[in-house]
Amino acid sequence: MSAAVLETRGLCKSFGALTVADNIAFRLEAGARHALIGPNGAGKTTFVNMLTGVLPPSSGHIVLSGEDITAMGQAKRVKRGLGRTFQINALFRRLSVLDNVALAVAERRGVAQRMLQAASAHSDVRDESMELLATLGLAEDASIRILDLPYGKQRLVEIAIALGLKPSVLLLDEPAAGVPSLESHRILRVLDRLPEHIAILIIEHDMDLVFRFAQRITVLVQGEVLVEGRPEEIAKDRRVHQVYLGEQHV
Amino acid sequence: MSAHAGGYSADPRIRWIESLPWIVAIAAFFALPEYLSLGARILIYILYALSLDLIVGYAGIITLGHSAYFGLGAYVAGILAAKAGIGDPMLQLAAAAAAGALLGISTGAIILRTRALTLLMLTLAITSVLLEIANKATVLTGGADGLSGVVVAPVLGLFKFDIFGKTAYLYCLLVLLLGWWLVRKLIYSPFGTSLTGVRENSLRMHAIGAPVYWRLVLVYTLSATIAGVAGGLITQTNQFVGLNVLSFESAGELLVMLILGGVGRIYGAFVGPVVYLIAQDLLAKQFPEYWYFGIGTMLVLVVMFARGGILGILDGMLANLRRKP
Numbered sequence: 001m002s003a004a005v006l007e008t009r010g011l012c013k014s015f016g017a018l019t020v021a022d023n024i025a026f027r028l029e030a031g032a033r034h035a036l037i038g039p040n041g042a043g044k045t046t047f048v049n050m051l052t053g054v055l056p057p058s059s060g061h062i063v064l065s066g067e068d069i070t071a072m073g074q075a076k077r078v079k080r081g082l083g084r085t086f087q088i089n090a091l092f093r094r095l096s097v098l099d100n101v102a103l104a105v106a107e108r109r110g111v112a113q114r115m116l117q118a119a120s121a122h123s124d125v126r127d128e129s130m131e132l133l134a135t136l137g138l139a140e141d142a143s144i145r146i147l148d149l150p151y152g153k154q155r156l157v158e159i160a161i162a163l164g165l166k167p168s169v170l171l172l173d174e175p176a177a178g179v180p181s182l183e184s185h186r187i188l189r190v191l192d193r194l195p196e197h198i199a200i201l202i203i204e205h206d207m208d209l210v211f212r213f214a215q216r217i218t219v220l221v222q223g224e225v226l227v228e229g230r231p232e233e234i235a236k237d238r239r240v241h242q243v244y245l246g247e248q249h250v
Numbered sequence: 251m252s253a254h255a256g257g258y259s260a261d262p263r264i265r266w267i268e269s270l271p272w273i274v275a276i277a278a279f280f281a282l283p284e285y286l287s288l289g290a291r292i293l294i295y296i297l298y299a300l301s302l303d304l305i306v307g308y309a310g311i312i313t314l315g316h317s318a319y320f321g322l323g324a325y326v327a328g329i330l331a332a333k334a335g336i337g338d339p340m341l342q343l344a345a346a347a348a349a350g351a352l353l354g355i356s357t358g359a360i361i362l363r364t365r366a367l368t369l370l371m372l373t374l375a376i377t378s379v380l381l382e383i384a385n386k387a388t389v390l391t392g393g394a395d396g397l398s399g400v401v402v403a404p405v406l407g408l409f410k411f412d413i414f415g416k417t418a419y420l421y422c423l424l425v426l427l428l429g430w431w432l433v434r435k436l437i438y439s440p441f442g443t444s445l446t447g448v449r450e451n452s453l454r455m456h457a458i459g460a461p462v463y464w465r466l467v468l469v470y471t472l473s474a475t476i477a478g479v480a481g482g483l484i485t486q487t488n489q490f491v492g493l494n495v496l497s498f499e500s501a502g503e504l505l506v507m508l509i510l511g512g513v514g515r516i517y518g519a520f521v522g523p524v525v526y527l528i529a530q531d532l533l534a535k536q537f538p539e540y541w542y543f544g545i546g547t548m549l550v551l552v553v554m555f556a557r558g559g560i561l562g563i564l565d566g567m568l569a570n571l572r573r574k575p
Contacts, residue, residue, distance in 0.1 A: 052457065054456075074456045074457065074459075075456065075459045075460065075461055076459075077459075078457065078458060078459030079459050084457055086453075086454075086457070090451055090453050090454040090457065091451065091454065092446070092447050092450040092451050092454065093450060093451070094450055095257065095446065095447070095450060096257065096259065098257075098258060098259055099257045099258055099259070099443065102257075102258040102443075103443065103444060103447045103455075103458060103460075104458040106258070106440050106443070106444070107444075107458045107459050107460050108458075108459070111440050112440050112441065112443075112444045112460060113440070113441055113444070113465070114439055114440045114441060115435070115436055115439045115440075115441045115442075116435060116439065117439060117440075118256075118260075118262035118438045118439060119256055119257060119258045119260065119262075119438060119439055119440045119442070119443045120257070120258055120259060120260055120261065120262060120438075121262075122258065122440060125258055125440075126258045126259065129258065142259075143259065161454070161458065164458075165458060165459065
């Protein structure tokens with residue numbers, strides 16, 4: 001077993017009497033392609049929100065590259081290499097595609113707080129952003145505002161922004177959500193080409209995409225880990241079939 | 251003079267059309283010598299509106315209490331001149347700026363932890379508290395009677411403030427030029443672009459590791475500093491400070507000016523005060539009792555039919571012209 005780059009130990013989250021995460025023990029290994037699946041309301045997005053610092057856990061620990069980040073703020077986690085995308089687009093809608101990515105690149109490079117030099121004078125930020133857009137096939141759309149961009153491409157910009165942070169761990173929250181199946185292949189192609197050193201945790205409902213992409217799958221049900229294993233193991237697991245298809249179909 | 255949004259591909263060089271306000275201002279100095287007092291007031295309100303545009307238009311901070319910083323700057327300059335015997339206009343302005351900055355950072359650090367309606371109410375509370383302090387501290391402020399006896403020494407020891415308002419006009423124009431340069435520089439900088447990012451989607455700014463709260467506190471402080479300077483100028487040109495500088499009406503009036511001109515466009519802060527104050531001057535002469543009706547009608551029309559303000563209308567017209575073969 002190789003070293004875990006991201007790990008949770010006994011992670012719990014409750015809203016009053018409602019428990020949405022129950023004692024989750026999870027490991028993401030360096031360079032892994034890992035999927036988190038589960039029916040609606042399983043607590044997948046809550047889990048991601050706890051990992052990224054949007055929600056504080058009720059108890060338990062989150063460890064990133066050997067460091068306990070449970071009490072750490074969102075921004076510090078990002079600086080330590082934790083990037084994410086959102087299930088519902090969280091883009092800068094009135095800014096260009098280039099500026100969407102450049103904002104992330106500038107934050108990572110530590111130039112975003114500079115006041116006296118023009119942003120366009122930072123050609124390193126612009127060049128890196130353009131390079132990133134080119135690798136995702138978005139170079140021609142660089143000057144287009146997000147508002148005027150097709151939805152499928154907006155999903156790619158979501159990924160581009162996260163990649164602009166050069167994360168060691170990337171959490172992809174339903175990257176193909178709302179994208180027609182024909183276009184989701186384009187997203188899969190992009191995911192396949194992501195740098196190997198990035199550990200990726202993908203949360204996805206599109207099982208075709210999950211089984212083609214992931215090397216390991218964790219199934220979450222009602223806030224608990226039901227099972228974890230290789231895709232072929234998960235595909236055969238009776239409990240997973242039960243959760244997705246119901247008792248009578250198993 | 252379209253929206254100035256900055257960004258990593260925006261050309262920061264000053265375009266020829268941006269010299270237009272300055273040409274008009276200089277032309278007005280020679281062509282309309284009897285209106286220089288009104289002119290100086292307009293220039294001050296442009297600076298004040300620029301400071302508001304920085305936080306409302308670019309950072310997306312909603313406020314109804316910007317008069318707190320303007321009013322504090324006005325009183326600090328006035329108290330220095332009338333009570334402490336410090337007549338040097340530069341020192342007065344520096345003190346007004348410092349007071350605005352200090353109040354900006356101390357209040358911003360508290361209120362910018364909140365959002366939406368809570369934030370709006372807190373900004374209103376700050377200016378109301380300051381208004382009441384100024385009202386009660388009669389020894390320093392003159393209370394409801396206002397602060398008179400403001401003495402302003404010649405600018406740089408050379409240029410005396412004259413009764414025709416020539417020095418005041420040019421002095422305000424110079425300070426406005428510096429303020430405009432600073433605001434423009436900020437908007438085109440990486441910091442300005444990140445502010446636009448916060449306005450557009452603060453959730454995502456957090457997710458890319460931006461210290462959103464501190465960025466907002468910083469821009470709020472800068473804006474309060476500029477508003478403090480504008481307040482100092484109003485004291486120096488009027489040589490009197492009244493409680494109205496701290497009033498909610500003053501803050502609301504400023505917001506109306508900015509909306510009229512166009513929010514988040516730099517030059518909306520130029521157009522709005524010019525249109526508003528000239529309309530106010532003309533309407534008040536023609537219809538002393540109903541002049542606000544005209545202003546109100548103008549605002550309703552802009553809000554209903556031209557969300558981008560007067561500059562937004564011009565932008566739309568220019569875009570249509572460009573589209574035509």
